[in-house]
Amino acid sequence: MDKKFALDDDSVVVIIGSGAGGGTLADELTRQGVDVVILEAGKHHTQEDFENDEWAMFSKISWLDKRISAGGWHHTQTYPNLPAWIVKGVGGSTMHWSGVALRFTPHEFRIKSTYGDIAGANLLDWPVSYAELEPYYERAERKMGVAGTKASGLPPMPPSNHTKVIEAGARKLGYKEIVRPVASNTQPYDGRPACQQIGFCMQGCKIGAKWSTLYSEIPRAMKTGHAELRPQSMVLRVEHDKRGRATGVLYADKDGRQHLQKARVVCIAGNSIESPRLLLNSASSMFPDGLANSSGQVGRNYMNHTTAAALTINKGPVYMYRGFDIATVISDEVANRPERGFVGGYHLEGLALHLPFTAAFMKPGGWGREVTSALEQYDHMSCVWVCGEDLPQEENGITLHPTERDQHGLPIPIVTKTDHTNDAAMRRHGLGQWRKLSEAVGATRVIDMPPYPASHNMGTNRMSAKPRDGVLNKWGQTHDVKNLFVSDGSQFTSSGAANPTLTIVALAIRQAEYIAGAMKRREL
Template structure:
């Protein structure tokens, strides 16, 4: 049983969200001696016993399926009009569902404005931190998460699956050399967790706990300190503040629908790039008329989810891509900065293995026909790829509140608006062409391009900036407007890079915990 804190205790650090950012922050703070921490999580507290090796069963069990609206020029308005994001509503957040790919940002990812210049139709900006500043925290994150193949963990790379062998062979035939397997899943027993058993249902929740997830790493360790209380099924409605503008409490709806107010000394928001700005916008007041911490007008803006595309290739012989870890291979040759290809930034080709049910659903959303069924008949001969490229920040892409429609909590439904920049479209096209080339180089008889999936990498909307007019938080994730309010998730990202975001979210959370603990000790917040 975890510690219980009084609702009127105004010395509590309230953390909203229990995913990569929130739960890591809670555990790091607790280990540093911060003795009053409450985690508010909107979703249920599942255990590994609740996980099923069944794609649709787990999709329906853990996904954030509260109504949202896809808007703007992206294809989601037609293919996934009410599912712009594929994320989790449960204790552990999207670390339950994530694929495990753990990649560092490159140096230029922190200086996009300096390197790219002013990009027409985009709102690019330099981060107020550098790779050199974050590098020690990347190492701590890789050790914490057990990233296979890194010096920090000492774990060997994940075994080569059939998917890896086919994708890697094709990649090498067209001149690629950097085929990697950077995953936060144990290739051997590590940190009290077993080695990966190559079951292949990584995105449905790892039943054996080999893949790093805050559900069974950070959260139990935080609770064991007796300094942390976890409150699942607690949907935050509003962050409140005092007359001076400092936040002093969080109003939430508990599992029975009762409205509960928890007093707070510090509030850290880690609800993902959709829910985090939604909370700030819903917390508007006479003092903060445009939303809490939104003097810049940037809350909810600059939404990014990577420039993405997907495809499957059908080969001459069986591959059985579903056997083994879900990301068999990552081709990293195209991620380097190289404007000679006609676009800024770069991309990874990630060999993401899909099960048969997801392949059927994603190949032609809402459609069917012989072109689909003839491909599915060859499922065991398939490889699949997900293009993951840098996404240009655009001010008009973002999260806003529906003017009339409310959800089950009485909150305005979020509208997720996205229109691709030409740079994003160029990256996606280039990636699909290259996947086709590498697949055909090893004899693929058919390559089928698919629409991008609902976004699982949701970034920006409360971005870091050196100047308060350009963003929402400073280099510590501390809001420019409210000194005891922090953002602790991917919404603080200033640029997307091409790297999957979880490793960077964890590194930033470890770094932020150091800062908050120091500030609390000095009574500066």
């Protein structure tokens, strides 16, 4: 049912963004009879638009508006205008994500209490505990169809040859926590077919086996008659009244025409770059430093996981590109064991790259015998992505460029990131363990690669128990503006070692429950 809401309808909840947070929120609110308008900056692609081609899909769905990489990270040289590898389109990065659906562990919600004071880091405990979020993790696993979990009842993803090679090395090192919790169907589930092991999972699942809000939550919300989706609608600012309550949002449509959509509640789910950027661009005489920024923490504490990658050339063929893109996840290193030389932990994720991305990421901007001799043995390769906790640092974050503007006249974002010494130590350890794992199964060569642009973007509007320490309370509600919420990964107080999507979805389910209840009680 195609529902249309008037621009002056101030009874609706406006959701900015349609990815893991925004799409889930729309589905959950409309189930409870709440009217929503979903504003998405990108196009509305369909599965027919997906191509099993890495570069074609990168160009088609990535958020390629200009951004600047700043700070001490290597992206200032390797990817100066692409600090993040995320999607601009209906469904957001749930089109591109790998499908890994891992939970945080309990200590990762309490990093200040667990790690103590760490020089250079801005540590804070979440105002939410693991115990409080656990039932919502279960609901998220059931909603998304996470294979191998009790919540979904789906059997685990069958192992590929890539899986078997990595697991053999892992067991020789004594690793025991070898898992594959992926949100892709191993048998038909929730109206979606079973995975056919095509392997282009991060280019958009052509058959729709992998969970995405594009073809799950958004269509379901639309069918209720309580949702309107407006693609190619770039939100420019959030408006507020004299009391400091959000009243609506100003956005530009695909032709550049501006519209003001009134709202009862506004939920920002743009991602950890666009969400703080929007709050900063919504500065006013009442909020001179940016909307909901009395703490000065909007845009700060940016985290994108401590990552590293490596390719291994094995003695025999592996064909890593055959099968689901995530071969396996080794979780033994997630526990906090400071004796390793760092706090927090990491996952070793077996990640398949196809040949074009392998060539591009191995040595960005480089070529020569070192690269070509490896590519000649592409069919013998296995690959890892180290995904570890990234400590929040106040100076890492999103700021507005003083002079350069985008196509809408808004200041472009500067994404500043510098490693903490803890990150560097963790990265070395992870790559070292992968090398040992590879050598244990007779690898002939291991090639360390620089991290790619961030797919996991967190922090910048973090939750905090006290308003002075962050931007949001435990419901993702801004401390300063009662009817303004943030619903994406920017609300994370710590990054944990887990891929963020499952936690974003769990928080969105919980947030929707709170918003619907507060609206019924006339508190919003």
